[in-house]
Amino acid sequence: MMRTKKKDAYMAPPSVQPIYEVRARRADNQLQVEIWQMPSSSSPHVTAPLRVAGLAGRNLEINQIRIFKRLRDAGIRLDVMPVEGMRAPIIEAAALRLALMFRVLAPMRSRAAMVQVAEGIEEMPREEAAYWLGMAVHRKNPRRVLTALRVLLTSTAR
DSSP states (O other): OHHHHHHHHHHSOOOOSOEEEEEEEEETTEEEEEEEEEOBTTBTTOOSOEEEEEEEHHHHHHTHHHHHHHHHHTTOOSTTOOTTOEEEEEOHHHHHHHHHHHHHHTTOOOHHHHHHHHHHHHHSOHHHHHHHHHHHHHSSOHHHHHHHHHHHHHSTTO
16 A cells, blocks of 8 residues: 555656745735746756846735735635745645736836736736736847736727
8 A cells, every 4th residue: 555655656757837826914014916937857947046026005905905806816815814924835826827917016106007907917828928927028028018018908999
């Protein structure tokens, strides 16, 4: 019996998913939430933890219910977060959407536009969210990519 467990563990395919982590802390009585990519065999270019996106302050407060719901669906509860902060692993699909949402919403000021953009990101298929996040992370001018996404998601024809 023990022999088959070892063999099953040995024969299991390696994980090919990138590893992401949510980090949350309170600074000056404000909540700050970040998505980090951790080193793994599926992403050899990441040799140290890499901050992908973060959101804090007013824009986090405006979208807090939506973000907390996404995190709760991924098994992370920020409402019971300890005072000194927390770190928790998060699945790739949830990390992609949240990181994209954080990057797009961070510089925005209009509440109505924020709601449209957040709803648009939530409706995106996983592959589309991964595409836009990759463009925002790896482009020379990510602001242009994020501006284009904001324009697409806030157009009235959506």
